[in-house]
Each structure stands twice: as structure tokens, then as C-alpha cells.
Amino acid sequence: GENITQNIMTIRSIPLKIKAPEHFPSILEVRGEVIMSKISFLELNKQRENNGEALFANPRNAAAGSLRQLDPSITASRKLDAFFYGAGNFQELPVDSHSELISIYNDRGLKIFNKSKKCKTLEEIEEFYSLMGKQRDSLPFEIDGLVIKVNSKKLQNELGFISRSPRWAIAYKFEAIEATTHINEVINQVGRTGAITPVAVLEPVEVGGVIVSRATLHNYEEISRKDIRIKDNVFIRRAGDVIPEVVKPILNLRTGKELIIEIPEFCPSCSSKLKKIEGEVVLRCESIHCEAQLVERISHFVSKDAMNILSLGSALIEGLVENKKLFSVLDIYKLQFDDLFALPRMGDKLASKLIESISASKNTTFSRFIFALGIRFVGKKTSEILSERFSDIHSLSQASKETLQNIEEIGERIAESVRAFFDDSINMKLIDEMFLLGVRPENPAVKKISNILEDKSFVFTGTLNTLTRTKAEDLVKKNGGRVLSSVSGNLDYLVCGEEAGSKLEKARKHDVKIISEKEFLNLINYRG
Numbered sequence: 301g302e303n304i305t306q307n308i309m310t311i312r313s314i315p316l317k318i319k320a321p322e323h324f325p326s327i328l329e330v331r332g333e334v335i336m337s338k339i340s341f342l343e344l345n346k347q348r349e350n351n352g353e354a355l356f357a358n359p360r361n362a363a364a365g366s367l368r369q370l371d372p373s374i375t376a377s378r379k380l381d382a383f384f385y386g387a388g389n390f391q392e393l394p395v396d397s398h399s400e401l402i403s404i405y406n407d408r409g410l411k412i413f414n415k416s417k418k419c420k421t422l423e424e425i426e427e428f429y430s431l432m433g434k435q436r437d438s439l440p441f442e443i444d445g446l447v448i449k450v451n452s453k454k455l456q457n458e459l460g461f462i463s464r465s466p467r468w469a470i471a472y473k474f475e476a477i478e479a480t481t482h483i484n485e486v487i488n489q490v491g492r493t494g495a496i497t498p499v500a501v502l503e504p505v506e507v508g509g510v511i512v513s514r515a516t517l518h519n520y521e522e523i524s525r526k527d528i529r530i531k532d533n534v535f536i537r538r539a540g541d542v543i544p545e546v547v548k549p550i551l552n553l554r555t556g557k558e559l560i561i562e563i564p565e566f567c568p569s570c571s572s573k574l575k576k577i578e579g580e581v582v583l584r585c586e587s588i589h590c591e592a593q594l595v596e597r598i599s600h601f602v603s604k605d606a607m608n609i610l611s612l613g614s615a616l617i618e619g620l621v622e623n624k625k626l627f628s629v630l631d632i633y634k635l636q637f638d639d640l641f642a643l644p645r646m647g648d649k650l651a652s653k654l655i656e657s658i659s660a661s662k663n664t665t666f667s668r669f670i671f672a673l674g675i676r677f678v679g680k681k682t683s684e685i686l687s688e689r690f691s692d693i694h695s696l697s698q699a700s701k702e703t704l705q706n707i708e709e710i711g712e713r714i715a716e717s718v719r720a721f722f723d724d725s726i727n728m729k730l731i732d733e734m735f736l737l738g739v740r741p742e743n744p745a746v747k748k749i750s751n752i753l754e755d756k757s758f759v760f761t762g763t764l765n766t767l768t769r770t771k772a773e774d775l776v777k778k779n780g781g782r783v784l785s786s787v788s789g790n791l792d793y794l795v796c797g798e799e800a801g802s803k804l805e806k807a808r809k810h811d812v813k814i815i816s817e818k819e820f821l822n823l824i825n826y827r828g
């Protein structure tokens with residue numbers, strides 16, 4: 301009963317105009333369904349969790365909620381999609397069957413579900429049903445079943461309607477992806493940014509063909525809002541690759557023996573006092589010595605869209621952290637065969653494979669590297685945007701909050717988080733050291749002049765005469781070299797301008813080669 305036309309018009313896959321199909325009446329009343337993909341749903345909920353907003357229970361609610369927005373720009377930001385499957389005035393249309401209509405839709409750019417199938421027998425329908433049941437998890441959106449329709453318009457008319465529902469169409473649902481079970485215990489997991497996620501340990505139960513023994517409770521505000529307790533019988537829900545979640549307790553099964561889930565005070569991994577940042581719903585461990593966070597940070601660093609060191613799985617990472625072989629992501633690049641053999645079940649083959657893939661990961665792209673750093677709120681997409689805007693990590697690290705915020709799609713929250721990350725000297729040092737160990741993020745957007753400076757690292761200090769600092773650093777990069785932010789024993793060159801400060805002293809102490817601006821320009825054959 302709501303007019304959502306303005307909102308519908310923001311959905312990209314819905315054409316605003318189509319060419320009229322031949323012999324069609326002047327009005328075509330198109331029927332379809334708006335959906336939100338699993339991935340957009342996850343992203344949206346993650347964003348809402350970060351903003352301290354209430355989460356959507358499932359993509360269907362999220363899609364409905366997004367359509368009912370009063371402000372179409374909010375709807376536009378929600379990445380909705382739509383499929384079309386029928387016509388309100390089907391009777392008036394010059395087509396003989398459902399499939400004919402759908403193929404006209406397809407020709408005219410109205411999106412259809414392209415996996416639908418024309419079946420001739422009930423056996424074929426059963427076969428297709430079981431096939432789709434198997435493919436269901438790998439579809440980019442959730443489906444709860446199929447609709448089986450009589451194809452011929454003539455037969456449809458013969459069958460007619462019972463009250464308002466057609467006799468020629470019926471839903472054939474899949475097995476439920478919700479199940480009921482019992483919460484035995486609640487544990488707290490620590491994420492890579494220190495966020496604490498309460499997780500229900502369940503009496504194992506089968507949900508849509510998979511045994512589920514844990515489900516997320518999201519955060520303590522969700523727990524209190526839904527009034528979930530230990531020993532409660534609960535509905536749980538699992539959809540595709542999404543982590544199963546506890547939906548709600550079954551109140552009429554309560555015995556009075558249920559226990560309130562206490563909000564933890566201390567980190568389950570490092571015992572630091574947990575904090576809740578104002579305006580956020582999640583609790584955080586802010587300790588930099590937290591092992592659980594370290595394992596998560598390293599897992600993120602090596603993940604597929606980051607440095608892509610897939611042979612370094614989470615069990616191995618845990619083992620290496622426990623055995624004090626990894627204290628930061630940097631240590632990955634210091635791992636030796638002997639370190640690996642400290643782990644159980646480590647053989648020559650696996651160890652070589654690991655060392656090899658760690659080494660291969662050093663040549664990566666700038667956007668992957670940004671993503672790998674695990675800066676809060678900087679996901680894959682944001683990393684790509686930043687890599688297009690900045691030539692390398694050095695220039696990104698020097699961008700002001702204002703410069704960052706001036707980039708479309710980068711808001712205040714991201715800008716502040718990026719700034720805070722690079723303002724932390726520990727992070728800068730970590731990056732410098734990674735570069736010295738051979739990590740080489742290439743930015744395809746930067747055009748190279750030469751490779752004269754390959755494998756050479758530079759730091760600039762003092763005032764340069766002919767070049768600006770930015771220009772000088774740019775020349776290093778364009779000639780294949782790297783710019784670091786601080787002086788250490790591994791640095792190749794300190795380029796020294798006038799009135800050089802403490803960096804010069806430090807370079808002398810470390811025996812770093814010190815050159816003048818002119819010598820630098822000669823090095824790269826620069827002619828102005």
C-alpha cells in the first residue's frame with residue numbers, strides 16, 4: 301500500500317525505459333521482486349554494526365526496509381536488485397505462454413531469473429527441484445523454493461483461480477533453513493580489530509543439510525534486545541555461506557532455569573579490560589598485546605583478497621603465534637624453515653610450499669596491500685579507491701584528513717581511521733620493515749620511467765633546492781625505488797638537503813650512504 305516508485309527508480313538493474321514489444325498494448329504491467337544479494341546484505345549489516353545501528357535479520361527484511369525509505373538516496377545506497385516474472389495484464393498481452401513473456405522481458409532488458417527451466421513431466425520438475433536445492437547455497441541471493449507454473453496461457457485460463465490464488469501456479473519450498481535448538485554456553489570471540497562477538501555454543505542441529513553447533517549472537521545489545529539466555533531453546537538460521545545466527549528465544553519453552561548472559565568485563569584472550577566506545581554497540585579489547593587479535597589480523601593479512609598466502613591457514617597461524625614465532629604480520633616475512641618445524645605435523649613439503657607462497661606474496665598490488673593492513677573501515681572496495689587516488693603507501697600515509705575526505709566515497713569515519721592508522725609510528729615502522737624485507741606493492745596506475753633504483757630505498761631530509769619533496773619522492777618511485785619514512789640500518793640512501801636534522805645524525809650512526817640532492821639527480825639521470 302505504499303508508493304515506492306521513486307525508490308524503485310534507484311535500482312540500477314531496473315530500466316527506466318524499454319522499447320515496446322511488438323503488438324503489445326500501450327500499458328505493460330510488469331511484476332517482479334526486489335531482492336538484496338547475500339553479499340550486499342552482509343556488507344550492509346557490517347556497516348550498521350560499525351555504526352551502532354540495529355541489524356537486519358535477513359536479506360528479505362533488509363530489502364523491504366530499504367524500499368520503504370522516505371529518502372530515495374538511502375535506497376540507492378543499498379545495492380538492491382530485481383527480477384521480473386510476470387505481468388499484471390498477462391491476459392491482454394499477445395503471447396501464448398509464460399515462457400514467451402519471460403523471453404520478451406529478457407530481450408527488453410528486464411532482468412529475469414536465468415536458471416528457470418521448462419519441464420515436461422513431474423519427474424523433470426523433481427529433478428530440477430533437487431538440482432536447485434543443491435545450487436541454492438551458491439546462488440548470490442537467498443531463495444526459499446521454486447514456483448511451478450503451467451506454461452500455456454490457454455491451460456492457465458482453463459484452470460482458473462480459487463479465490464485469489466491461481467490453480468496454475470504453486471510454490472515448491474526447500475527444506476527450512478531455520479531450526480530450533482538449545483544454547484549450552486556462550487563464548488566470546490575476539491576479532492582482528494578487538495571487537496568482541498558473543499557466540500552461542502549450541503546443541504548440534506542440522507540446518508538445511510549442515511550440522512550447526514555455533515551461532516553468532518552479534519553483540520550484547522542484540523542479546524538484551526532479543527532477551528536471549530543460556531539454556532534457552534532458540535530459533536537459529538543459516539543461509540548460504542553466512543555464519544549461522546540465533547534469531548530469537550522460544551519463550552513458551554522456558555523453565556525458569558535459564559541464565560542471563562553476562563556482559564564480559566575482560567578480554568577472553570589477553571584479560572585486558574574491555575571498552576565500549578561511545579556510539580558503538582560492540583565491546584572491544586584495545587590491547588596491542590592481544591594474541592586473539594593478532595591471529596585474526598594475520599589471518600586477514602594473508603587472506604585471498606589481501607596478500608593471498610593461502611597455505612598459511614588459521615590453525616598454522618595460531619600455532620606460530622602460540623610458539624612465539626609471529627608477533628606481527630611482519631614476522632611472516634622472517635619465517636625460516638626451523639620456525640615452521642616447531643609446529644606439529646609439519647613436513648618438508650608443506651614447509652617448502654609455505655615459504656614459497658610467502659615469498660610469492662611479496663609481489664602484490666597496492667590495493668591488496670592497503671586492504672591487507674586491516675585499517676578499520678577500509679575494505680576491499682575502499683582500498684581500490686585509495687590505490688587509484690594515491691601512487692603509493694608513502695603518499696597515502698601523508699594525506700590529510702581533508703584530502704582523504706575530498707575523495708568521493710570516503711567519508712569522515714574512514715578518513716579519520718586512515719589518519720589514525722598512519723599517525724601511529726608503530727604502523728609506519730612495520731610498513732617500512734616489510735618493504736625492506738622485499739614486500740613490493742606495485743601500483744598499476746603509476747607509470748615507470750626506469751628501473752635504475754630497483755631494490756633501493758630512500759629517505760629525504762632537509763630542504764631541497766630544485767625539487768619539491770613530493771616531486772623528489774615521485775621520481776624515486778617512477779625509477780623503481782622505494783621511499784621510506786624513517787632511517788634505519790637497512791636504508792640505502794639518505795638524500796640530504798639544507799638544514800637537515802636528526803635523520804642525518806641517525807644515518808651517520810647507521811652508516812647509511814648520505815647523498816646530496818645533486819647526487820640524487822645524477823643517480824637517476826634527471827635533466828629537469
Ligand SMILES: [Zn+2]
Nearest residue numbers: 567570585590
Ligand atoms: Zn585481548
